[in-house]
Amino acid sequence: MASFDSILSDTLPLGIRAAARLPKGLLKEIRHAAALAKAFNEEVVRPQALAVDHRIMDEPDFLPHQLVREANERGFYSLWLPKAFGGGGYSALSMLAFSQELATECLGIGNLIGSHYVGVALVSATFNFTVLRRLCADIVAGEKNGTPCLVSTAITEPDAGTDMEDVDLIDRGHVQCRAEKAAGGYRLTGSKIFISNGHLSSWHIVTGYTDLARPSESSVILAVKTGSPGFSLGRIERKLGQNACPASVLNFDQCFVPASCVCLEPGPAVAGASHRDLCAMLVDDVLAMSRPGVAIMAAGAARGAYREALRHCLRPQPGVTLLANHEWAQSLLAEMQKNIKLSEYCAWEAGLHMALDGPFRMLNGRFVFWLLKLLPVSVAKLFFGALMAHPSGRLNMVKDRLKLKHEGRDRSYSALGSLAKFSASDLAIENCRIALRLMGQSGFRSENRVEKILRDVKLLQIYEGTNQLNRLNLFKQVIGHGVSGVSVFNE
Amino acid sequence: MESGLLIQLIEKFSKRRGERSFGEKLKALQELGFFQAALCEQGISALCLVLQELAAFDAALAVALFSHWAAAQALRLARFDFNSESPLAFPAFRNISETQDLQTNDRDGRCIITGKVESVLLTGQATHAVIANFLVPLTGGTVTLSAPVRTLGIRSCPHVDISMSQTSGVRFASDELFDQLHDRMALPAAAIALGISRSSLDEAVLYAKTRKQGGKEIIKWSEVWMLLSQMTMQFRTGAAALSRVCAQADAGEAGWERDAAATAVCLQELACALTSDGIQILGGAGYTTEFGQEKRFRDAFHTQHLLGLLPSRKRRFAARFI
Numbered sequence: 001m002a003s004f005d006s007i008l009s010d011t012l013p014l015g016i017r018a019a020a021r022l023p024k025g026l027l028k029e030i031r032h033a034a035a036l037a038k039a040f041n042e043e044v045v046r047p048q049a050l051a052v053d054h055r056i057m058d059e060p061d062f063l064p065h066q067l068v069r070e071a072n073e074r075g076f077y078s079l080w081l082p083k084a085f086g087g088g089g090y091s092a093l094s095m096l097a098f099s100q101e102l103a104t105e106c107l108g109i110g111n112l113i114g115s116h117y118v119g120v121a122l123v124s125a126t127f128n129f130t131v132l133r134r135l136c137a138d139i140v141a142g143e144k145n146g147t148p149c150l151v152s153t154a155i156t157e158p159d160a161g162t163d164m165e166d167v168d169l170i171d172r173g174h175v176q177c178r179a180e181k182a183a184g185g186y187r188l189t190g191s192k193i194f195i196s197n198g199h200l201s202s203w204h205i206v207t208g209y210t211d212l213a214r215p216s217e218s219s220v221i222l223a224v225k226t227g228s229p230g231f232s233l234g235r236i237e238r239k240l241g242q243n244a245c246p247a248s249v250l251n252f253d254q255c256f257v258p259a260s261c262v263c264l265e266p267g268p269a270v271a272g273a274s275h276r277d278l279c280a281m282l283v284d285d286v287l288a289m290s291r292p293g294v295a296i297m298a299a300g301a302a303r304g305a306y307r308e309a310l311r312h313c314l315r316p317q318p319g320v321t322l323l324a325n326h327e328w329a330q331s332l333l334a335e336m337q338k339n340i341k342l343s344e345y346c347a348w349e350a351g352l353h354m355a356l357d358g359p360f361r362m363l364n365g366r367f368v369f370w371l372l373k374l375l376p377v378s379v380a381k382l383f384f385g386a387l388m389a390h391p392s393g394r395l396n397m398v399k400d401r402l403k404l405k406h407e408g409r410d411r412s413y414s415a416l417g418s419l420a421k422f423s424a425s426d427l428a429i430e431n432c433r434i435a436l437r438l439m440g441q442s443g444f445r446s447e448n449r450v451e452k453i454l455r456d457v458k459l460l461q462i463y464e465g466t467n468q469l470n471r472l473n474l475f476k477q478v479i480g481h482g483v484s485g486v487s488v489f490n491e
Numbered sequence: 492m493e494s495g496l497l498i499q500l501i502e503k504f505s506k507r508r509g510e511r512s513f514g515e516k517l518k519a520l521q522e523l524g525f526f527q528a529a530l531c532e533q534g535i536s537a538l539c540l541v542l543q544e545l546a547a548f549d550a551a552l553a554v555a556l557f558s559h560w561a562a563a564q565a566l567r568l569a570r571f572d573f574n575s576e577s578p579l580a581f582p583a584f585r586n587i588s589e590t591q592d593l594q595t596n597d598r599d600g601r602c603i604i605t606g607k608v609e610s611v612l613l614t615g616q617a618t619h620a621v622i623a624n625f626l627v628p629l630t631g632g633t634v635t636l637s638a639p640v641r642t643l644g645i646r647s648c649p650h651v652d653i654s655m656s657q658t659s660g661v662r663f664a665s666d667e668l669f670d671q672l673h674d675r676m677a678l679p680a681a682a683i684a685l686g687i688s689r690s691s692l693d694e695a696v697l698y699a700k701t702r703k704q705g706g707k708e709i710i711k712w713s714e715v716w717m718l719l720s721q722m723t724m725q726f727r728t729g730a731a732a733l734s735r736v737c738a739q740a741d742a743g744e745a746g747w748e749r750d751a752a753a754t755a756v757c758l759q760e761l762a763c764a765l766t767s768d769g770i771q772i773l774g775g776a777g778y779t780t781e782f783g784q785e786k787r788f789r790d791a792f793h794t795q796h797l798l799g800l801l802p803s804r805k806r807r808f809a810a811r812f813i
Contacts, residue, residue, distance in 0.1 A: 160704075161704065161774055161775055162705075163704050163705060169704070169705045172705045172706030172707075173704065194775045238781070239779045239785070240779075240785035320591055328806075329802070332802075436796075437802060440585075440796055440799065440803075441584040444610075444644065444796065445640055445642060446641035446643070447640070458767070458770060458778065458788065459778055461771060462771070462775055466774050467771070468715075471714075
C-alpha cells in the first residue's frame, strides 16, 4: 500500500522512483512544453500582460479575446487532449512545465489556458468519454477554424463556496442549482459564481442537484453549451488580480440539457460504488489533478517575482553601492531561490504521484506512451476512441479507480496535491513580499511588474480550496485517516 | 488647536458621507482645517489618532494628509517660514535623506536643482514640494510632472514623477533635519498601518459572523476563529504599542525615538500579514472589489514603504540605536 506515511518514510522522493518508471520520451515532451511556453511568453505574454491588466482595470468588462486567439493559434487548447480524440496527446506532466513557465510572466494568462483543462479533467474524471469526445471535437475544430472553443468548470455557488470542495461538506451547505430530470435530459436552474473563463468559454461543465437537500447523493454533471436556451452570462467579478482570466457569473433558468450532454447522473451502484462514492472520488481526483497545477503556477510566479527583484538589485544607481552587493540583500535573494525550489519540488512530487498512481496512470506507462506517440492519429482515433467510448470502457475505468481507493493511493495523491498547493502558494506570497521589500517604491509601481505578481498570486491561496481547507484535507486524507476517535469537519 | 478638537474634527468628517470622490473627500478635509500648518504643533498621539481613523476609512486620504504633514513638519522643524494655502507635495515613500540622484548647486541663497524624483504624492492643488531638505516650486517651466503612475495601492492619491531642470529651489535645512523628521513621522506611519489593519479585522469578523459554510457561521469553525483570534491579538498588541510610544513621545521620555522607529516597522509589516489573512477569511469574496479587503491588502503592502525602504530603515535603526 502506497500510503502517504510510507511516502514520507521512504528515503527516496517520488521523483527518483519515477525516473525509473517514466518513459524517456516524456522528458523530451516536458522540455518541449516548457519551450513552447517560453516562446509564447517572449512573443505574446510579456509584451501584452501589463497592458491587458491595465485595460481591464479601466474597463472591467473587457475580455482578452486576442490573447485567447493567440493561444488557440498555437494549439494550446488541444495539446493536452487525448490523441484518440484529435488532441496532441501530451502528458499532464508536461503541462506542469508549461504552466510554470507561463506563470513567470502572467498568472492570469496562465489560467486562461489552465482552467480550460480543469473542465476537460472534470469530464475525464467522470469517465464519460462520449461527452469528452464531443468536447474535444469542438476544441480541435475551433483551432482549425480560428474560433477558440474553451471549457469552463462551474461548481461554486453564491451560498456554497468551500462547501463544494468536499463531499463531506456539501450536504451541510446551501446549494441551489437544481437539475430536474426531464424528457430526454435535464432542466437546470440556478446560478454559478467565480467561474474562470466563463465569458470566454463555449462549453461549461456544470454541477446541479436533483435533490437540494441531499446534494452529495444527487449530483448531476452536465455539459452546457454557450447559447443554450435558458443559459445566460451574468456579471464579471471585479477582482484584485488575474484580470486576464475573467471570473464570471453563469445563470441558468430552466436551461434544457440533452441526455447526450449529461456527463454523470444519479444511478445504481457501479462496481459496488454508490453515486455518492463516485462523486466523492471525482471531486477528489479533479482537485488532486488541479492542485499540483496551482502549485507549479505558484512556483512560476515566485520565480517571476525573484527575477524582477534581482533585476532591481543589479541596477546601478549613481553614488550608491549596488543593492546586490549588500549581504542582507544577498540573503533575501537566496531565500527567494529557496522558495522557488521548494515550490517546484512539492509541485512535481504531487504531479508525479498523480501521474504514477492516479486514475490515468496507464498513459504514463512506457508501452502505452510509445504506442500513442507512434500510432497515426487516425488509427488512435479508431482504436482507442472506440474502446474508450464503449460502455465497458467506463466500467473498467471505475473498477480501476476503486482499486486505487482500496489501496489508499487516492488519499496519498490527494494529500500531496493539497500539501503542494498550500505550500507553494504561501511561498509565492512570501517571494512577492521579499521582492517588494527589496525594491521599495519601485516595487509598487506597476511598470516594474512585481505588484501585479502579488495581486495575481493572492488568488492561488484561495482557489481550488482555500489553503485552510487544503490543510484540513491533508489531515483528513492521511494524518487522521483510520485513527480511532478522530474525524474531520465534525467539531 | 487642542487634541480634543482634532478628534471632534475627524468625527465630523466621518459623518460627512456626501462626498464621493477622493477629490471631494480631500476638499472636505481641507475645509475642516486638516491641512493647516498649525496642526503640526499637535502632540503625536492626536496626529496618530486622526491618521488611524482616516486610514480605517480610506488609507489614501490618510496618506495624503501624512505626506502634507511630513512636508510641513520638515519646514517647521527647520523653523523655515513658509505658509502655503495649498497642500505640499512630498515623496513619502522615499528615504527622506535620499539626494544622490539630484544635482544641486547653491547660489545666492537659492539652490539650483536638476534631477528626477519618482512617486511624489501630489495632494490636491500642490504648488510646492518638499524633497529632502529642499523646497521646490512646482510651477514654472523648469519642473515637469509626469502623468500619475499606476501603483499597487493608494491609487486615488496621484503619484507623479517630478523632473527638475535647473530649478530654483531653497535649501531650507541642514542634513540634521532627516533624523528629526524620521522620528517625528515614524508613529504617524505606524498609525496608518494600524488603521488599515483594524478595518481589515473588522470586516473579517463581520463576515465570519454572517457567512455560513458547512451549515454554520464560519466563525464557529475553529480554524477560522483561531485565525481571527490571532489577527485580533496582533492588532491589540500593535495598538497597545502605538498608544504607549505615542504617550512616551508626547511626554518627551528618553528613548521614544528608538521605540517609535521599531513600532513603525513592526506595524507596517504586521499590516501586510493581517490584511492578507483578512482576505483569506472572506475567501473568494475577499478577492473581489465588492468588499474592502483587497484594497486594504494593496494599501498595506504599499504603505509599508512610507518613509522609505524597510531594510534601509532597519539598517538606520541598527546604526542609531544598537
